[in-house]
Amino acid sequence: MTSKNQLPKINAQKLIAKSQLFSIEQLDLTFSNGEKRLYERMVGSGRGAVMIVPMLDDETLLLVREYCAGTHSYMLGFPKGLIDEGESAEVAANRELQEEIAYGSNKLTKVSQLMMAPAFFNAKMDIFLAGDLYKSSLPGDEPEPLELVTWSIKDYQGLLQQADFKEARSIAALMLVVDKLRG
Amino acid sequence: MTSKNQLPKINAQKLIAKSQLFSIEQLDLTFSNGEKRLYERMVGSGRGAVMIVPMLDDETLLLVREYCAGTHSYMLGFPKGLIDEGESAEVAANRELQEEIAYGSNKLTKVSQLMMAPAFFNAKMDIFLAGDLYKSSLPGDEPEPLELVTWSIKDYQGLLQQADFKEARSIAALMLVVDKLRG
Incomplete structure (x- = not known):
């Protein structure tokens, strides 16, 4: 079963804080219904x-x-x-x-x-x-x-x-x- | 069953990065065996x-x-x-x-x-x-x-x-x- 949802559009993304271990990124998003939001997430190493x-x-x-x-x-x-x-x-x-x-x-x-x-x-x-x-x-x-x-x-x-x-x-x-x- | 370990001593702690959602703290630690390390952790809201x-x-x-x-x-x-x-x-x-x-x-x-x-x-x-x-x-x-x-x-x-x-x-x-x- 897959999602019926359409992914929000990423209008912009920027690094807003950083330490030795962690990098925090801000996402400027527009959801498919037009709602706009700023989200934060951690940028990982991608290593698993x-x-x-x-x-x-x-x-x-x-x-x-x-x-x-x-x-x-x-x-x-x-x-x-x-x-x-x-x-x-x-x-x-x-x-x-x-x-x-x-x-x-x-x-x-x-x-x-x-x-x-x-x-x-x-x-x-x-x-x-x-x-x-x-x-x-x-x-x-x-x-x-x-x-x-x-x-x-x-x-x-x-x-x-x-x-x-x-x-x-x-x-x-x-x-x-x-x-x-x-x- | 409880830990046999003695907690490391926190010599210093300071805020090293901060965003709207996240605060990153650095801990300067000395373990009970004398080993010294810098650790990073997230400071939470404590709200649960x-x-x-x-x-x-x-x-x-x-x-x-x-x-x-x-x-x-x-x-x-x-x-x-x-x-x-x-x-x-x-x-x-x-x-x-x-x-x-x-x-x-x-x-x-x-x-x-x-x-x-x-x-x-x-x-x-x-x-x-x-x-x-x-x-x-x-x-x-x-x-x-x-x-x-x-x-x-x-x-x-x-x-x-x-x-x-x-x-x-x-x-x-x-x-x-x-x-x-x-x-």
């Missing part, structure tokens, strides 16, 4: 990202607890990271696993592709289920080692109740994997 | 947001297709919006329903609370399941009427396959509701 749900065996999920500046707290979630220049999503997923949890995977299965807040970002993230793990580590760019946390997928409800497991993409990834494994 | 999964009957999900500037495309998702000053999350949810799909709900059940990318944002969103709907509309601030889309929850897999149903928070909300109704 990956999130990996690693399973040590048929039951055991591996997660990381990592410092999050947005909330100034440690949050629990699945390993993730940006795809580097020239990398495939699969290669990036296996690299991030080795950097963040010191495992590689012989069996990466793409589960889905998510987007973060498309109203403001153009940020795609491929979700992988990773099985057949082997020990292997690569140096990452984290300021401190990430805390590794194991959780039984049978108790996914308990994981959903954790006060620090709240990230929308991690919750989506967990529930998609639970649904996939339920068959 | 709601997303509502409205069901017309035991089977029928209601969604909206809306213009998203981040991707310059129309995307399918559940009604959502910011909580206004002085509003409870429930009141905001019922207002957004009336603004976006012209229904109110006599039965709002909180399903979960999600966060968007806590590495960069402090953005909480309460997810509600809305039943016992009644026709009622309120004027919203949308530039054009939102396209209303119905979908059978029995075919949630088909919804997940839609190229424009990709928003992480909408996918998380769908899967949490599917899981809740499955019992």
Whole structure:
């Protein structure tokens, strides 16, 4: 099913604020009904990202607890990271696993592709289920080692109740994997 | 289970870029292992947001297709919006329903609370399941009427396959509701 809507016309777009990480763009839009609006959006790197749900065996999920500046707290979630220049999503997923949890995977299965807040970002993230793990580590760019946390997928409800497991993409990834494994 | 980690110390924080919608802050951090880093994060309104999964009957999900500037495309998702000053999350949810799909709900059940990318944002969103709907509309601030889309929850897999149903928070909300109704 596709949209019946006709895209608004972009009359002008300009960079209005910029930092090391973020570039904010203003769009001057005319909607198909004639309404005019100014919108703001983030200009992304366009590189894409990956999130990996690693399973040590048929039951055991591996997660990381990592410092999050947005909330100034440690949050629990699945390993993730940006795809580097020239990398495939699969290669990036296996690299991030080795950097963040010191495992590689012989069996990466793409589960889905998510987007973060498309109203403001153009940020795609491929979700992988990773099985057949082997020990292997690569140096990452984290300021401190990430805390590794194991959780039984049978108790996914308990994981959903954790006060620090709240990230929308991690919750989506967990529930998609639970649904996939339920068959 | 709580974190074993000791929070990094914030040595300094300053506003480094600002637009109408976004404020970007730089944090000068020292991690508990002595590592020093500069991080960037978005300063939010702190108002919180709601997303509502409205069901017309035991089977029928209601969604909206809306213009998203981040991707310059129309995307399918559940009604959502910011909580206004002085509003409870429930009141905001019922207002957004009336603004976006012209229904109110006599039965709002909180399903979960999600966060968007806590590495960069402090953005909480309460997810509600809305039943016992009644026709009622309120004027919203949308530039054009939102396209209303119905979908059978029995075919949630088909919804997940839609190229424009990709928003992480909408996918998380769908899967949490599917899981809740499955019992």
